[in-house]
Amino acid sequence: xEKNHSSSGxxxxxxxxxxxxxxxxxxxxxxxxxxEKSDIVVGYKTxxxxxxxxxxxxxxxxxxxxQEVDRVKKAIELAVEGKSVALISGGDPGIYAMAxxxxxxxxxxxxxxxxEIIAGIAALNSCAERLGAPLMHDFATISLSDxxxxxxxxxxxxKAAAEADFVIVIYNPRSKKRSWQLDRACEIISQYRVGAxxxxxxxxxxxAHEEITVTRLDQLDTAVVDMQSTVIVGNSNTYIWNKKMIxxxxxxxxxxxxxx
Amino acid sequence: xEKNHSSSGxxxxxxxxxxxxxxxxxxxxxxxxxxEKSDIVVGYKTxxxxxxxxxxxxxxxxxxxxQEVDRVKKAIELAVEGKSVALISGGDPGIYAMAxxxxxxxxxxxxxxxxEIIAGIAALNSCAERLGAPLMHDFATISLSDxxxxxxxxxxxxKAAAEADFVIVIYNPRSKKRSWQLDRACEIISQYRVGAxxxxxxxxxxxAHEEITVTRLDQLDTAVVDMQSTVIVGNSNTYIWNKKMIxxxxxxxxxxxxxx
Numbered sequence: 001x002e003k004n005h006s007s008s009g010x011x012x013x014x015x016x017x018x019x020x021x022x023x024x025x026x027x028x029x030x031x032x033x034x035x036e037k038s039d040i041v042v043g044y045k046t047x048x049x050x051x052x053x054x055x056x057x058x059x060x061x062x063x064x065x066x067q068e069v070d071r072v073k074k075a076i077e078l079a080v081e082g083k084s085v086a087l088i089s090g091g092d093p094g095i096y097a098m099a100x101x102x103x104x105x106x107x108x109x110x111x112x113x114x115x116e117i118i119a120g121i122a123a124l125n126s127c128a129e130r131l132g133a134p135l136m137h138d139f140a141t142i143s144l145s146d147x148x149x150x151x152x153x154x155x156x157x158x159k160a161a162a163e164a165d166f167v168i169v170i171y172n173p174r175s176k177k178r179s180w181q182l183d184r185a186c187e188i189i190s191q192y193r194v195g196a197x198x199x200x201x202x203x204x205x206x207x208a209h210e211e212i213t214v215t216r217l218d219q220l221d222t223a224v225v226d227m228q229s230t231v232i233v234g235n236s237n238t239y240i241w242n243k244k245m246i247x248x249x250x251x252x253x254x255x256x257x258x259x260x
Numbered sequence: 261x262e263k264n265h266s267s268s269g270x271x272x273x274x275x276x277x278x279x280x281x282x283x284x285x286x287x288x289x290x291x292x293x294x295x296e297k298s299d300i301v302v303g304y305k306t307x308x309x310x311x312x313x314x315x316x317x318x319x320x321x322x323x324x325x326x327q328e329v330d331r332v333k334k335a336i337e338l339a340v341e342g343k344s345v346a347l348i349s350g351g352d353p354g355i356y357a358m359a360x361x362x363x364x365x366x367x368x369x370x371x372x373x374x375x376e377i378i379a380g381i382a383a384l385n386s387c388a389e390r391l392g393a394p395l396m397h398d399f400a401t402i403s404l405s406d407x408x409x410x411x412x413x414x415x416x417x418x419k420a421a422a423e424a425d426f427v428i429v430i431y432n433p434r435s436k437k438r439s440w441q442l443d444r445a446c447e448i449i450s451q452y453r454v455g456a457x458x459x460x461x462x463x464x465x466x467x468a469h470e471e472i473t474v475t476r477l478d479q480l481d482t483a484v485v486d487m488q489s490t491v492i493v494g495n496s497n498t499y500i501w502n503k504k505m506i507x508x509x510x511x512x513x514x515x516x517x518x519x520x
Contacts, residue, residue, distance in 0.1 A: 023290075024289070025288065025289050025290035025293075026288050026289075026290060026379070027289070028280070028288055028381065029284070029285050029286075029287070029289075030283075030285035030286060033285075092385050092388075093393075094388035094389050094394075094396075095395050096395070096396060096397070096509075097396075099388075099389075099392070099393035099396065100393035100396030100507060100508065100509055101396075101509065102393070103392060103393050103502075103504055103506045104506065104509070107501050107502075107506075112502065115504075117389045117392070118389070119286070119381050119385040119388065119389035120381075120385075121288065121380075121381065122385060125352050125355070125379040125380075125381075125382060125385070126379055128354035128355065128379065129354050129359075129377045129378065129379035132359070132363060132377070133353075133354060133359035133362070133363050133377065134354075135354055135355050135356070136354075136355075136356060136357075136359065136360030136361075137356070137403075138401060138402045138403060138414075138417055139400070139401050140398070140399070140400040140401075140421070140426060141398060141399050141400075141401070143397075143398060148509055148511065149397070149510060149511045150511060153424075153511060154398075157398055157424045157425075157426060159424075160420040160421070160424035160426075161420070161421075161424070163420060164416050164419075164420035164421070165413070165417075166400060166417060166420075241367050242363075242367075242372065244363055246360055246363045246367075248364060249356075249360050249361065249408055250408025250409060251408065251409045251410060251413060
């Protein structure tokens with residue numbers, strides 16, 4: 001592959017498009033327009049199925065879950081050939097998703113095609129929405145996937161976040177192959193938070209099979225958590241009201257809600 | 261105000277609607293529909309101006325920036341009266357924004373109207389999009405506003421996040437009245453990160469006056485940062501390529517991009 005194909009007259013471009021949590025009601029007009037205008041749509045089959053109505057008559061390159069790098073390389077190749085390519089990412093491509101891989105692969109291939117990122121509603125946004133208002137104060141977002149990150153570093157971050165009283169958003173909490181990490185994470189967090197700390201689990205946010213659980217740290221049944229779930233652990237001030245998980249905005253008492 | 265007004269026949273409802281970073285291209289169809297169907301739209305004038313085209317012929321309650329609690333109380337009162345009320349929040353109401361205040365005020369007033377949150381593209385999503393791919397790995401989101409949070413706790417979190425090598429997203433980095441906090445935050449982070457650590461600043465994301473800066477920790481001119489800015493500080497692996505800020509997905513070398 002040669003350099004600077006983007007300066008050829010053909011104007012290929014790679015758009016990494018976030019399609020949000022699943023429902024088309026969460027797809028931004030910008031994302032929709034870029035998918036509609038693209039020559040080719042590349043993506044993981046499950047995410048493409050969720051936006052099927054937009055794909056009628058389009059050239060599609062679908063692939064399986066674990067072939068992310070292949071998918072990105074294919075998308076870049078097509079853009080280098082002059083196509084406008086929409087590479088689909090569930091959620092927001094900018095949060096633990098395809099945006100970085102697009103740049104990383106382009107850099108490795110020394111290929112300077114135009115790459116643009118189209119933000120979407122990420123799992124943290126949609127899960128917070130479903131749970132109430134858990135992210136009203138500082139939060140740390142931690143992935144429990146130790147495929148590309150040493151487990152020691154993940155533990156270090158869990159401890160740091162728990163000790164400094166961050167709300168904690170857990171991505172990739174549990175899968176069939178990674179069954180013990182969430183239990184261990186809860187054990188670590190429990191060293192710094194009381195058992196009554198609210199915990200929310202959202203599985204398949206906005207999709208037909210959506211499940212929302214609001215519970216406490218000492219009562220969380222981690223077996224119900226799967227790879228389509230996101231977990232949010234409250235800070236020391238988070239409380240549950242009307243089945244919603246609410247983190248107050250302030251630690252001091254400067255704002256008087258009664259006088260409001 | 262009495263309890264359980266929601267069970268009156270009138271069916272009032274409060275929807276806390278995120279309108280994203282500014283451009284209507286980032287407003288989800290769900291948010292748009294709820295605004296269009298609502299009886300009354302309540303919001304801060306600057307945010308209402310950004311969605312002006314949706315408000316034609318609507319009843320509007322606009323207010324100034326610092327009257328957040330009044331605004332929420334007014335919105336709840338109108339919902340109790342049976343109206344469907346859209347309370348507008350820039351970005352995502354679920355991230356440091358109006359969602360929590362809606363529940364907090366409703367709870368304090370012992371008022372059980374239906375409250376729903378409509379997620380939007382938050383500053384962290386849109387700023388990450390503009391900068392490239394800074395949030396590909398664990399990140400901590402910290403507000404430097406010490407109006408409702410003791411500064412000691414903010415410092416503790418900055419240290420914890422810096423030491424555990426989180427990417428750090430800084431909300432409310434600087435305003436006319438809070439001019440020293442960002443310098444102090446950079447000083448703390450610099451105890452754990454090298455001077456060459458990439459830092460991105462996005463001001464007015466997606467709006468006409470948008471400004472994007474990608475620089476290094478030891479070269480950041482904090483004077484250019486204002487209350488419309490979000491700052492992202494990379495982790496120890498973040499690098500700059502083609503003016504984009506990129507955090508690799510992995511710490512280990514398990515994924516081989518060349519063979520991809």
